[in-house]
Amino acid sequence: MTVAVTGASGQLGRLIVEALLREGAAPVVAVVRDPQKVADLAEQGVDVRQADYDDAAALDRALAGVDRVLLVSGNEFGARVAQHTNVIRAAERAGVRLFVYTSIPNAETNPMTLAQEHRGTEAVLAESTVPHAILRNSWYWENFVGALPHAVESGVLYGAAGEGRVAGAARADYADAAAKVLTTDGHAGAVYELGGSERITYTELAQVISEAAGKPVRYQDLPEADYAAALEAAGKPAAYAGALANADSGIAQGVLDVTSGDLEKLLGRPATPAVEVFRAALS
Structure with a gap:
């Protein structure tokens, strides 16, 4: 094959x-x-x-x-x-x-x-x-790695996700799940909603970053337009900044709060904790 x-x-x-x-x-x-x-x-x-x-x-x-x-x-x-x-x-x-x-x-x-x-x-x-x-x-925990240095230095993680939860996982977890589907039978016609068992708000995400960095980080929620403007001011292209801020608004609506358990069923193990991904990135 x-x-x-x-x-x-x-x-x-x-x-x-x-x-x-x-x-x-x-x-x-x-x-x-x-x-x-x-x-x-x-x-x-x-x-x-x-x-x-x-x-x-x-x-x-x-x-x-x-x-x-x-x-x-x-x-x-x-x-x-x-x-x-x-x-x-x-x-x-x-x-x-x-x-x-x-x-x-x-x-x-x-x-x-x-x-x-x-x-x-x-x-x-x-x-x-x-x-x-x-x-x-769902989201890769690595999606947040780019924001880690500023969040740790300033003590503030910015976003526009409100109290919405995101069921993230390490990129390698999604890769392992894909390999399982590609090398086993019975998947034709399947739609897998994939996300880790950690379903956390950005407030909780800031706490995880604090744990990984050993420094206090808090979450500051912004309106979508203000967050997009802040990203653009930080050097992100306008279209990309808008897409990122819009994605946070989707998180606020719960669209990345995956509860299926499909990822860990395919993996046959727990998903990688976010703190491990962040510790590795900060090291």
Whole structure:
């Protein structure tokens, strides 16, 4: 059984390939834009194939002979549905037997700006001929790592999430769950709502950061527009700042408060605590 991972040079994609290798999957195909970025994986026996999401012919070559494929969602906002559709169509032409896609929790109703293209991709998959499973990943604890230095130095974590809860997990946990789906049977047609067992508010998140850093950190809630302006003032591009602030508003509405337990069922173990992720980042 040949298993392929697209976007394999990215943070999540690389972790999934590494998890597949630990699972003993073989052969493993890494689909990347720049093969040089995964030269170390090639040295471990991974079949590295070059393609990007805009090149249908290259995708056909990359997925030739592949039985199962995981599409790591792209990061070119505004182009992702078309790009993802290219991968889905290539998988159909290749006769892929299981197509796995990384989406977002509650994609059908999720009001976040970030959810729109996931919803569009899921709609394409629903009408496709390829058997598929959807991994609706909640937030990675690593999403907060960029804010850690300022939060620890200033003693304040800023956001716009109110008292909404986010069921996060380590990126490696989501990677391990993806590898499990790719290497076991019975997942076609499944939609997994994935999040860790820690369902915490940003007030509690600040407390976890305090524990990891050994310094007091409190949470300061802001209106969405004010938080977006603060992010932009800190150097974030306007569109990205707006998307981040909008995501916090979604958290305030509870859309990332995943309670399914699907992640830990797939892992067969507890998810990694947030404090461990933050301690590692701060060290």
